[in-house]
Amino acid sequence: MDLENTAKALKELGHPTRLxxxxxxxxxxxxxxxxxxxxxxxxxxxxxxxxxxxxxxSAGLITQRRESRTxxxxxxxxxxxxxxxxxxxxxxxxxxx
Amino acid sequence: MDLENTAKALKELGHPTRLxxxxxxxxxxxxxxxxxxxxxxxxxxxxxxxxxxxxxxSAGLITQRRESRTxxxxxxxxxxxxxxxxxxxxxxxxxxx
DNA sequence: ATTATATTTCGATATTACTAGAAATAACTT
DNA sequence: AAGTTATTTCTAGTAATATCGAAATATAAT
Numbered sequence: 001m002d003l004e005n006t007a008k009a010l011k012e013l014g015h016p017t018r019l020x021x022x023x024x025x026x027x028x029x030x031x032x033x034x035x036x037x038x039x040x041x042x043x044x045x046x047x048x049x050x051x052x053x054x055x056x057x058s059a060g061l062i063t064q065r066r067e068s069r070t071x072x073x074x075x076x077x078x079x080x081x082x083x084x085x086x087x088x089x090x091x092x093x094x095x096x097x
Numbered sequence: 098m099d100l101e102n103t104a105k106a107l108k109e110l111g112h113p114t115r116l117x118x119x120x121x122x123x124x125x126x127x128x129x130x131x132x133x134x135x136x137x138x139x140x141x142x143x144x145x146x147x148x149x150x151x152x153x154x155s156a157g158l159i160t161q162r163r164e165s166r167t168x169x170x171x172x173x174x175x176x177x178x179x180x181x182x183x184x185x186x187x188x189x190x191x192x193x194x
Numbered sequence: 195a196t197t198a199t200a201t202t203t204c205g206a207t208a209t210t211a212c213t214a215g216a217a218a219t220a221a222c223t224t
Numbered sequence: 225a226a227g228t229t230a231t232t233t234c235t236a237g238t239a240a241t242a243t244c245g246a247a248a249t250a251t252a253a254t
Contacts, residue, residue, distance in 0.1 A: 013104070068221065166201085
């Protein structure tokens with residue numbers, strides 16, 4: 001992944017509330033967690049929560065799946081992995097040469 | 098590491114310019130890279146660069162070592178690792194139980 | 195002491211982000 | 225079609241961040 005996209009993902013993770021949301025989504029595994037579930041669990045006003053979720057979505061860190069009226073948030077583990085890969089790939093590159 | 102500190106580190110990495118700076122520091126390995134070296138390499142005004150470096154310092158992602166007039170920036174690899182550990186540790190925890 | 199070099203702090207401006215109530219939309223139920 | 229539930233968009237106020245020139249500081253050289 002490129003620098004701009006990685007920075008975007010890191011930025012979205014770099015806010016306590018959003019990191020907490022993301023963490024809850026990650027914990028929920030492949031089935032995900034409902035927006036309402038997050039709201040209840042984290043006690044965040046709906047509008048604020050929705051705003052933060054859209055940040056995580058725009059970075060590709062999570063996706064959503066609808067089941068009738070309920071929207072589930074699901075972690076995109078691959079995205080997290082590519083962020084981590086970006087952070088680690090150039091480690092000590094100048095010394096290696 | 099706790100959520101607040103991790104979010105702080107991610108926030109500092111979550112800006113294209115700072116991520117680029119950090120990357121250059123990481124690439125430089127254990128000897129580090131001078132502030133002036135970064136300035137030349139990345140073509141950032143001194144005051145802007147200094148501002149971003151202090152962000153990375155405050156998150157504990159880098160440290161500095163002085164050699165006469167020159168300040169070298171050195172990556173704190175352990176800090177990066179603990180950020181990564183935080184991101185990965187709770188993966189699918191709710192499903193595992 | 196003066197000058198040169200390396201880096202930071204100050205100050206000012208512009209942009210972006212955070213928060214949350216109120217209104218709107220989407221999907222289902224009766 | 226009227227009501228209920230789940231979530232988002234709108235709006236607006238406040239706070240935080242980014243940028244960079246100019247001035248200040250720190251260290252060394254002459």
